[in-house]
Amino acid sequence: xxxxxxxxxxxxxxxDSPGPGIPVIRxxxxxxxxxVRIIGLSYETLEPGLYMHDLVDKSYQIPLPGAxxxxxxxxxxxxxxxxxxxxxxPNFDAELANFMKIEPLLKSDLGISMFLPTQEQFxxxxxxxxxxxxxxxxxxxxxxxxxxxxSEIPSISKEFSYPMVVKGKxxxxxxxxxxxxxxxxxxxxxAKWGLPIIIQEYVFGSEVxxxxxxxxxxxxxxxxxxxxxxITDKGKAWAGISLDDEELVNIANRVIxxxxxRGGMELEFIKTAENKYYLLEINPRFxxxxxxxxxxxxxxxxxxxxxxLGQNVxxxxxxxxxxxxxxYSFDMIVDLKEFEQISTIGEL
Amino acid sequence: MKIKKNVAISExxxxxxxxxxxxxxxxxxxxEIIRMLKEEKSKDEIRKSILSKYITDDSTxxxxxxxxxxxxxxxQVADDSE
Numbered sequence: 057x058x059x060x061x062x063x064x065x066x067x068x069x070x071x072d073s074p075g076p077g078i079p080v081i082r083x084x085x086x087x088x089x090x091x092v093r094i095i096g097l098s099y100e101t102l103e104p105g106l107y108m109h110d111l112v113d114k115s116y117q118i119p120l121p122g123a124x125x126x127x128x129x130x131x132x133x134x135x136x137x138x139x140x141x142x143x144x145x146p147n148f149d150a151e152l153a154n155f156m157k158i159e160p161l162l163k164s165d166l167g168i169s170m171f172l173p174t175q176e177q178f179x180x181x182x183x184x185x186x187x188x189x190x191x192x193x194x195x196x197x198x199x200x201x202x203x204x205x206x207s208e209i210p211s212i213s214k215e216f217s218y219p220m221v222v223k224g225k226x227x228x229x230x231x232x233x234x235x236x237x238x239x240x241x242x243x244x245x246x247a248k249w250g251l252p253i254i255i256q257e258y259v260f261g262s263e264v265x266x267x268x269x270x271x272x273x274x275x276x277x278x279x280x281x282x283x284x285x286x287i288t289d290k291g292k293a294w295a296g297i298s299l300d301d302e303e304l305v306n307i308a309n310r311v312i313x314x315x316x317x318r319g320g321m322e323l324e325f326i327k328t329a330e331n332k333y334y335l336l337e338i339n340p341r342f343x344x345x346x347x348x349x350x351x352x353x354x355x356x357x358x359x360x361x362x363x364x365l366g367q368n369v370x371x372x373x374x375x376x377x378x379x380x381x382x383x384y385s386f387d388m389i390v391d392l393k394e395f396e397q398i399s400t401i402g403e404l
Numbered sequence: 405m406k407i408k409k410n411v412a413i414s415e416x417x418x419x420x421x422x423x424x425x426x427x428x429x430x431x432x433x434x435x436e437i438i439r440m441l442k443e444e445k446s447k448d449e450i451r452k453s454i455l456s457k458y459i460t461d462d463s464t465x466x467x468x469x470x471x472x473x474x475x476x477x478x479x480q481v482a483d484d485s486e
Contacts, residue, residue: 264425283424283425285425299422299423299424299425300422300423377422378412378420378422
């Protein structure tokens with residue numbers, strides 16, 4: 057008999073640059089051990105997940121991360137009062153800092169469990185600190201440097217050769233082939249995500265990614281590698297395939313073991329023609345393609361819920377190789393009443 | 405020349421390299437050559453087999469075989485380990 061639980065999930069923006077919420081929910085709905093009621097947490101009224109009633113049982117708007125932890129706490133207390141939440145899975149980088157701060161309080165006051173990285177883990181894998189992270193945990197990382205002003209471009213141009221990668225602190229990355237493009241991307245990214253901007257050495261090769269789950273004690277519960285087969289103009293995978301790449305899985309296991317990573321994560325690598333792996337980024341939550349892991353036999357969201365609830369989870373040993381995911385989009389027809397309801401009372 | 409052990413080759417000539425995620429398709433003669441390479445047959449043995457079955461000459465075989473195995477190597481389907 058399945059255990060009945062209520063899980064709140066954010067990241068319902070199932071758009072062309074999708075959040076991981078809907079894939080996480082699909083994986084949870086396929087759990088063999090849980091009968092899951094899903095509570096959607098949204099920031100915008102047009103997040104498609106709000107209207108996917110076959111996946112999301114009830115939704116609530118929550119305050120934007122910039123509003124701070126007091127308003128978030130107040131809202132979670134309200135939602136918990138209605139829904140009796142067992143677990144919350146936040147899926148946005150930008151909201152994680154707030155959720156990490158309130159994790160102990162939610163556990164002690166309301167009995168709500170989460171399974172998030174520690175503040176130290178969250179900070180040390182930050183794009184601005186990734187080079188030092190690689191050094192510490194024995195993983196090759198392209199050389200990178202923080203940049204705070206376009207006046208630094210002449211010195212950056214001397215230190216890095218073109219092309220170089222210009223990255224935002226949370227999202228966005230562009231390849232710049234000259235100083236003018238660096239300035240252009242600096243302004244474009246900083247206007248959206250703020251400072252610093254990260255300049256990273258460009259490494260030629262193919263991009264391979266791993267979705268993984270660490271138990272916080274140094275064990276990798278799951279790691280599934282994937283190569284993007286079709287990439288959108290925003291750099292997001294529209295199709296991908298699971299790989300038989302032992303070396304890549306070993307590197308992921310090493311990172312988890314050495315950092316004692318707690319929670320879901322995505323590791324992004326470039327594999328060079330010489331079969332060398334360079335870690336480009338660590339995302340401190342599941343990626344939007346995490347459903348592929350469930351499709352390959354490793355249901356990472358389900359395992360994360362078990363870890364959050366303090367249940368014993370044995371590491372997965374195998375996954376299906378050569379399984380593909382192909383995204384698609386379709387138009388939902390939504391009654392204006394529903395849009396009105398989420399827009400006015402913040403619940404649907 | 406050796407076909408990598410984990411490369412999957414179907415009856416229809418579909419080739420999948422699970423390490424890189426790349427897939428390819430080949431025609432029946434390409435499939436035949438790949439099968440012989442998998443059986444670790446030498447280039448001479450492959451030449452004899454192809455020349456006995458198809459209307460072609462030695463120099464055409466030589467050129468096409470070279471092109472084909474280069475393609476297999478470039479796409480990491482085969483190792484140059486002979």
